[in-house]
Amino acid sequence: MISQKAKYGLRALVALANEGDSLMIGEIAARENIPRKFLEQILLEMKRHGIVHSRRGKLGGYSLLMPPDKITYGQVLRIIDGPIAPLPCLSRIAYRRCPDCKTEETCEIRRVFARVAESAREVLDRTTIADSLNSPLLANEPGSGACAKAHR
Amino acid sequence: MISQKAKYGLRALVALANEGDSLMIGEIAARENIPRKFLEQILLEMKRHGIVHSRRGKLGGYSLLMPPDKITYGQVLRIIDGPIAPLPCLSRIAYRRCPDCKTEETCEIRRVFARVAESAREVLDRTTIADSLNSPLLANEPGSGACAKAHR
DNA sequence: ATAAAGTCTACCGGATATATAAAGTTAAGG
DNA sequence: CCTTAACTTTATATATCCGGTAGACTTTAT
Numbered sequence: 070m071i072s073q074k075a076k077y078g079l080r081a082l083v084a085l086a087n088e089g090d091s092l093m094i095g096e097i098a099a100r101e102n103i104p105r106k107f108l109e110q111i112l113l114e115m116k117r118h119g120i121v122h123s124r125r126g127k128l129g130g131y132s133l134l135m136p137p138d139k140i141t142y143g144q145v146l147r148i149i150d151g152p153i154a155p156l157p158c159l160s161r162i163a164y165r166r167c168p169d170c171k172t173e174e175t176c177e178i179r180r181v182f183a184r185v186a187e188s189a190r191e192v193l194d195r196t197t198i199a200d201s202l203n204s205p206l207l208a209n210e211p212g213s214g215a216c217a218k219a220h221r
Numbered sequence: 222m223i224s225q226k227a228k229y230g231l232r233a234l235v236a237l238a239n240e241g242d243s244l245m246i247g248e249i250a251a252r253e254n255i256p257r258k259f260l261e262q263i264l265l266e267m268k269r270h271g272i273v274h275s276r277r278g279k280l281g282g283y284s285l286l287m288p289p290d291k292i293t294y295g296q297v298l299r300i301i302d303g304p305i306a307p308l309p310c311l312s313r314i315a316y317r318r319c320p321d322c323k324t325e326e327t328c329e330i331r332r333v334f335a336r337v338a339e340s341a342r343e344v345l346d347r348t349t350i351a352d353s354l355n356s357p358l359l360a361n362e363p364g365s366g367a368c369a370k371a372h373r
Numbered sequence: 374a375t376a377a378a379g380t381c382t383a384c385c386g387g388a389t390a391t392a393t394a395a396a397g398t399t400a401a402g403g
Numbered sequence: 404c405c406t407t408a409a410c411t412t413t414a415t416a417t418a419t420c421c422g423g424t425a426g427a428c429t430t431t432a433t
Contacts, residue, residue, distance in 0.1 A: 126400025177353035278431025
């Protein structure tokens, strides 16, 4: 299960992309039904990771720092929820050896979850915010969503 | 990430399948490097779900209640960790509506995670304990692991 | 009867999830 | 320049889960 926080974060990005312009936290929170103060934390975190940009003061707000088709689901999930891999010893961003488990190469269950991780990444790293837009305007260039759709 | 508990549970089942016979909790715990008392809870839970069988008293122990190629990874994970679906509104065993999210059909992120869930199930529901055995004796009938392997 | 196994119930410390609160900073507009 | 409406930062709260331990109890073979 992904966290509520990640769900909120993704929905906020989709809202920003749909708007195509800057939006205030309060406006996003209201539209997407997200607790306002919680959303603040989430957007802050995404800002620190260079996904969004903010302007302070009156007339402030958040806006995307990259085009929607460059922001992948995987990227966002890794920021908010951490590794996608189902085992620490399969994570690319936070590899840790399993403390039990004698040898990694012969671990019976590792092989299985490696396949799960691979197929999850296949979807999450190829699907972008642009693939979730309301108006399917720019979502249909060959690079992104179409590929992910074609593969299954 | 799957829980430590699920990892232990799967490894215990593989150990039982490799042995092909009854094993005491303490023996499994020692072989697989699992805290003994914790393993008790895990095996009990699997017993309640009809995966294993136990004998009490001296000469007691645990043994599999089904052939290893009938026990899927998905089955075990659902018992120990709960739903495989990344969103509650995508779970088959524990469906819950997302409390936020106005309409389920148009939820932008739901479609994406539906594909993740599908591909995870594709692996986990087709892979069995038999696919993880040491000796690849009976692991090669067409029904189970071979199919999962062929698909990617 | 006793030793050795599983069974049951309870508990515990730390981490994580989901927020909420309060006290700043910054910038626009009058 | 001062007010206001935004974002920022830090702290706090609370509930739940995770990983594990403890101890008393029941069952069975010898």
